[in-house]
Amino acid sequence: MRWTIYVDIDAFYVSCELRDRPELAGTPVIVGPDPKLGRTRGVVLSASYEARAFGVHSAQPVAQADRLCPAATWLPADFRKYGRISEEVRAYLAPRGDRAQPLSIDEVALELADVDQPTAEARAREIQQGLRSELRLPASLGVATDRTVAKIASDRAKPGGIVTVPPDQIAAFLAPLSVRAIPGVGPKTAERLAVAGITTIADFRRAPPGRLRAVVGGFSHELIRLAEGHPLPRSTADEAGPRSRSAARTLVEDIDAAPELRAVLEELSAELTRSLREEGLTFQTVTVGVRWSDFTRTQRGRTLRAMARTEGTLAAEAARLWAAIWAEEGLPQHRRVRTLSITASHLTPGGPSARSLEMFVDDGPRAPPHRAARTERPP
């Protein structure tokens, strides 16, 4: 039988920092911009379980976390370090299963083909101990014959535990859980389900399918199957490279000064161009996003006629899109800007063929490549 061991590092950023600061183990530690060092609009990125006991949690505004837990040690985030350690975890796990699929910076689904349950459980224990002793990282593990169930199990195992769900117990394991336990069911979906009388996974089996479909659309089939204990295997395809790259900046204060905003946009263009170049990615679509002072968002994008990779193209397109947003929604409504972002998408890895590069093709009117191709092949 095929088993999945879902590995989730506990309080990942904090645990990475504790490797360098072992004296802080067992104390409240928060990774994020220290509110005592000045005004910031940041949020908690990761909190130790000792800090969580005070009500601190990730994505919480740092001022609020500071009030809840004034004794916490604050550490600045070091994403390069976390990326390196994430690679260590992947390298540790890869030889311990038949397939190791990274699903985020701190999660890996490890597949074991043709093993029985005792073997899978023993492997999970070895891995947990090895991560602890060799990488000095605490982990929670879920063990199941389905990846989604294994992930849900790893959530129930936190912190530092292992939860196994045998295949004939999937439905019973899931039944009492909140619909929020399912990856993909967030606050909005949970609220709409609650209005329809669905709060636990067991309720999916009782709800009229038509009603469920009206709330969650095509997701309903998958949810019913999950509640019945026959989860659909998630597609394990893709791995086709990144879909988008972006850069964003939240301003210290909301502003409506056009020259300053243009300057921020140029900085973002330069940053994004740099990271695309480092990865050897070319882009074809540019999107500018604005978060206004009321926290609503507007975005505008355009697909270019050809692949591009230069800062000039990115900056010019971003400036055009920004000007349109500002003229239509900023100026006339006297709105102020909180956050600006630029996203590059329709990415292509490696060097594109010279033929398709912007330097050989004028950036003409918008016309996606497939249409250009079709004109070369008359019906």
Add this chain to the structure above:
DNA sequence: TCTGGGGTCCTAGGACCC
């Protein structure tokens, strides 16, 4: 006391094509 940054996927309408 507010609410980061970097991502992914889905939906719905319109344009366009056969």
Add this chain to the structure above:
DNA sequence: TCTGGGGTCCTAGGACCC
């Protein structure tokens, strides 16, 4: 005068995840 069915891509917005 009325008006197919199936498909792809673009765009904007929304929800969700870590």
